[in-house]
Structures are given as structure tokens and as C-alpha cells.
Amino acid sequence: MKQLPAETVRLLSSSQVITSVVSVVKELIENSLDANATSIDVKLENYGFDKIEVRDNGDGIKAADVPVMAVKHYTSKISCPEDLECLTTYGFRGEALGSICCIAEVLITTKTAADDFSTQYILDSSGHVTSQKPSHLGQGTSVTALKLFKNLPVRKQFYSTSKKCKEELKKIQDLLMAYGIIKPELRIIFTHNKAVIWQKTRVSDHRMSFLSVLGTAVMGSMVPFQHHCEDPEVFLSGFLPKPESDNSLTSLSNSERSFIFINSRPVHQKEILKLVRQYNNLKSHKDSSRSYPVFFINIAVPASSVDVNLIPDKTQVLLHNKSFQWISLYGLSLQYAKGLPKIKWTNLLVGSKAYSKWF
Structure with missing residues (x-):
């Protein structure tokens, strides 16, 4: 047996972190949000x-951090294992930029409030700076990836x-819509070949951000809800379809608006998606098992109760205490109970012993 060369190891791990164009965009968007950006192009x-x-128009990258800003496993977001129990940032592993460097040509232009001017840096495949020059960008950071998957021809094919x-x-549009909803203050413009695909302006709250994404007709068929539990601490909020809503407005054949x-x-x-779909089926009085309701739910729990380090794209999480999920589902079932016979909405949770403690 032989040890793999460092370059091969980097490529293998990077191709698991960055699997597609949308994964590049997701990692860079989350870097921007962690840098307090309110405008992203x-x-x-x-x-x-x-x-x-x-x-973005975020904080920018400090000069002291530039030499290692794209080197794998360098991060300003955590410094020890205990920090994983109190995460408040989207990113934390220090892998994204380094992985992108392995499979594309990367340029980073950045300026902090303390800098007199912005600087553009060209990076090599290991994330190290190879050259730099002054630039004209305002405060914030711009990351450019060229020739994506240049060394992974099968994936590009x-x-x-x-x-x-x-x-x-x-x-990518669906991803940007999600961030646009959860971040009302965020302005986003998405263009392809210089044509605007989708955009969102800054708005005041979640209702306005959901409205800006879905439109007036769909939003008119939604009802806001909130549910709070103190022990353990769980807070649910969002928008669900009204019981009398038009299914053509509030249901789709896929979950892209869930x-x-x-x-x-x-x-x-x-589990959350399953419960909402079951509710949608009951309130519509017909078999809509192939449809997915339009809705928005944010579940707020203590950071120490969530493990987000399950898969590279961080779209699946574990709740350490299963009670958090039980209460979340229970809170939703209470909302769904409005306008439904009790025997029907309690049946939403039948078949799972985990939820029996709440009845």
C-alpha cells in the first residue's frame, strides 16, 4: 500500500464537498451571509x-487572514470541538473555498472597512495566493470560479x-429563494449570461419576504402561525395554507416551495414535510398524496441541540433531543387542528409512539 499524494487527497475530498454548480453557489452565499452581507449578486x-x-457587501476579509483564507481547515468560525455546540454561522468547517480551488480557477477580490482599496488575489489549487493586484471593488468580497470541474471531465460531462x-x-433559483425568505433584509440578484433570472429587494419582515417570493395570490391563501414551548425551548413560526385555500395555488407536484x-x-x-402533506390531504378532502403544499416553517431551538455536521452540504441535521422534533410536530398539529374534526387531526400523529406522550 502507498500513501496517496496530497493533490489527489485534496481532489477526492473536494469533489465530495463541491458536487455541482449549485453547491458552489450555496457555499459562497453562506460565506457572504456569515460576513453580514445585505446585498448579494x-x-x-x-x-x-x-x-x-x-x-457581496459584507465585512470583507482581513489582511491578516488573506494568506490562509482558502486553505483547507482554516476558519474564523470555530476553534475547538466545543464551538460546534454553539454555532451561529452557516459555515464552520473551513472546506468550501479550498475545495473550489481544487476543481476551478479562483480569484478573490476583497475590501474591509479599514482598507483604503480592494485587492484581487489569484489562488492556486491548494488555496494559496499566487499573485495580487489593486482593484476597484467597494467594501465586501467577490469570489470568482472559472472553468468549474476542469479536472473532473466525467462530472462536467x-x-x-x-x-x-x-x-x-x-x-440555484430555489436555493436563493430560500435565503431570500429567511433573510428579509437581504437583496439578491441572480443573472445568467447577463440576463436577470430572479431578484429580490430588501423587505421588512418574513411576511414580506415570503410575499416577494410567492406573489400576492399565493400569499393571500396563507395563514401565519406561531407555537412556543419552554421546556425544552422550541419556537415555531411561519405560514401554512388556509383550510379553504385553492389547491392550485397552494400545492405543487414537488417540494420546491416547501x-x-x-x-x-x-x-x-x-417528518415535518410528511406531516404538512398529511394535513394538506385532510383539509382538501381528497387524495393529494402526490402533491406538496406551499409553506414556510422556521424552527428555532438552542444551538447546542442541533448537529449540522452530518453531510457536506449541511441540508440534513440531527436534533440531539428527540423531544425537539416531537414538540415541533405537535405544535404544527395544533395549528392544523383549526377547522378539522378532532378525530382527523389526532390521526395525523397516529402510528408513531414518539408523539403519544403529547395526548
């Missing part, structure tokens, strides 16, 4: 395979069809 050329650029490329654009967040992080939570 996402620009693609040739569906992102020629160029991906994410520009996978996205070579027009259908796959358009699906990737749609996934927005679930845990501590403002967009996640895939099967």
Missing part, C-alpha cells in the same frame, strides 16, 4: 461552468445536456 456564464461570481443545465439553474428551516438554516426534514 450571483452571476453565471454558461450555466456556471465557464464562470461563477458571487459578490454529466451536466453537458441542456436539460441538466436548466435544472441546475432552477435549483420551505423548512432550523435556526434559519434551510434543511430537508422528512
